[in-house]
Amino acid sequence: MASVGRARVAKVTPTADVPQRLIEAAARLLADEGPAALSTRRLAAEVGTSTMAVYTHFGGLPELVKAVVREGFKRLADHMAAVPETDDSLADLAALGEAYRANAHDNPQLYAVMFGSASLGGYRLHDDELDEGRYTYDVLVAATQRTIDAGIFKPGDANAIAAQLWSATHGFVMLELAGYMAADREPDAVDDVLNPMLAGIVTALLA
Amino acid sequence: MASVGRARVAKVTPTADVPQRLIEAAARLLADEGPAALSTRRLAAEVGTSTMAVYTHFGGLPELVKAVVREGFKRLADHMAAVPETDDSLADLAALGEAYRANAHDNPQLYAVMFGSASLGGYRLHDDELDEGRYTYDVLVAATQRTIDAGIFKPGDANAIAAQLWSATHGFVMLELAGYMAADREPDAVDDVLNPMLAGIVTALLA
DNA sequence: CATTTTCGCATAACAGCGTTATAGATATCC
DNA sequence: GGATATCTATAACGCTGTTATGCGAAAATG
CATH class of the missing domain: 1.10.357.10 (Tetracycline Repressor, domain 2)
Known part of the structure; x- marks a missing residue:
């Protein structure tokens, strides 16, 4: 279920579990810089992905906030x-x-x-x-x-x-x-x- | 202080006190449609002015919210x-x-x-x-x-x-x-x- | 009364936003 | 190996707050 990430063993992909990292990045942004800093583009940059990740995993920003x-x-x-x-x-x-x-x-x-x-x-x-x-x-x-x-x-x-x-x-x-x-x-x-x-x-x- | 509006007596200016009307429109939008409906363009349309009114009278949307x-x-x-x-x-x-x-x-x-x-x-x-x-x-x-x-x-x-x-x-x-x-x-x-x-x-x- | 200064609003533009469509890359299954 | 499903990157749409600019009317000054 948890998509186990792109586990190509040899490449430089040190991170996985994009949804959880999006949640944590969002919580951190919220805590550090307030709600104004919570944008899909900012999140994508923080997590190292594209804005689409928010939509494939959550459906949209409101759902991510939930x-x-x-x-x-x-x-x-x-x-x-x-x-x-x-x-x-x-x-x-x-x-x-x-x-x-x-x-x-x-x-x-x-x-x-x-x-x-x-x-x-x-x-x-x-x-x-x-x-x-x-x-x-x-x-x-x-x-x-x-x-x-x-x-x-x-x-x-x-x-x-x-x-x-x-x-x-x-x-x-x-x-x-x-x-x-x-x-x-x-x-x-x-x-x-x-x-x-x-x-x-x-x-x-x-x- | 209160700018007394453009009190040209004869013209078709049935309304005045733009700042107060902006506040009331914002409160009504907030109450009726929630915070998502609160935009400068929407406010301008409601009050019958342009988005600039928000800036000349309040300095910006956050100040209007205040x-x-x-x-x-x-x-x-x-x-x-x-x-x-x-x-x-x-x-x-x-x-x-x-x-x-x-x-x-x-x-x-x-x-x-x-x-x-x-x-x-x-x-x-x-x-x-x-x-x-x-x-x-x-x-x-x-x-x-x-x-x-x-x-x-x-x-x-x-x-x-x-x-x-x-x-x-x-x-x-x-x-x-x-x-x-x-x-x-x-x-x-x-x-x-x-x-x-x-x-x-x-x-x-x-x- | 004429002139100048000030003030408020309209227009247009800019960067950024959420969201979507599309296409490409990767992993899984038969 | 080929088909299928997942995820992601890119680009675009319409919207947002905000700013710069210009115009017109009121107010202040002479």
Whole structure:
């Protein structure tokens, strides 16, 4: 399936897997120079192919962007999967939130495309793209369910609770990246806004 | 300053204030057909002028988009200013949140540009653009301060509290617009996610 | 009132864009 | 070896943002 590249053994073809390299080049361009730098010709130059590669492998630039979004969610999933699962599931939830925020700060442009291209790119996310994000979200739901099962949270819908935590964290990170949390005097918006907010939500959920 | 248009009284010039009409046309194109429809030639055709008008009045398309963002924040401010100020300031806060969400649903594309173009458009918001949003935000801070002064909220930084409410509501609305709140079985994410989340935050703030 | 300066818009051109059609090269299969 | 399917390079189309140029009307100056 994966086209295994043109594996002529002797010639100077040190690279293969053009689709994956296109995705990575696009993600890197997005992260380093922003969306304006994302053009088929630029991509072709970066990867060392022609603009046609974008069309043979993806069908067009929008589809490549969708693949980049999937890649972004995969990185987010990696970030969150790296959070160890301890016996303090409440602390695990906090660590997941920090991982979420850390990932957004590490790839701000990619993060913006993941959640911004939905309506800004002109097309809405379809079910499969949503599922990419929802898969990451499931990690959060699982940790929430563990917290309920441990008797820390009172019984409830883990799905709805996880959505609360996601909404709050996501909203804070978005405003933070947009520049609204720099504020005038506040040295650390995390201490003054994010943590109290999450503490309030969590306290209401405690058994 | 405002160029007062070419006010030749007798001729067939039924329209004036080209800059404002460009902003409105851009906002309408954005809302109706998405960002892809926003081109200088299309704008010129809509307003009945040439592409140069964009450059003489704004300097370029990005600057026009910034003006549209300001227009979007102004509409948001209108939505929120329409919320009456009662003696139940806690209910006022809830009403402000509903107005925020209603505005986002009424102008989803504009909302996406307002908070998405920050990083997605390639340029960051500068201080004056941020102030446009912060002005709206000040309405929320004022209502929060009233709630503190009324002894409903325990003493605290109204700024930080308002930021919590904004983050939570904004995050929910963003995920909702992106399609993540449609969910499988949940009939109303507002009842299951938004309201419990805000209730948790608010409860932690009560005196 | 006449003249000059300023301002706003139309036209045309340039480079770059996404996309497509076409043709050539390479790998796979019979 | 020949046929078939894949991938890619080239060139072209229509579109984009942007700029330079010129014209005409308003505003300012005398």
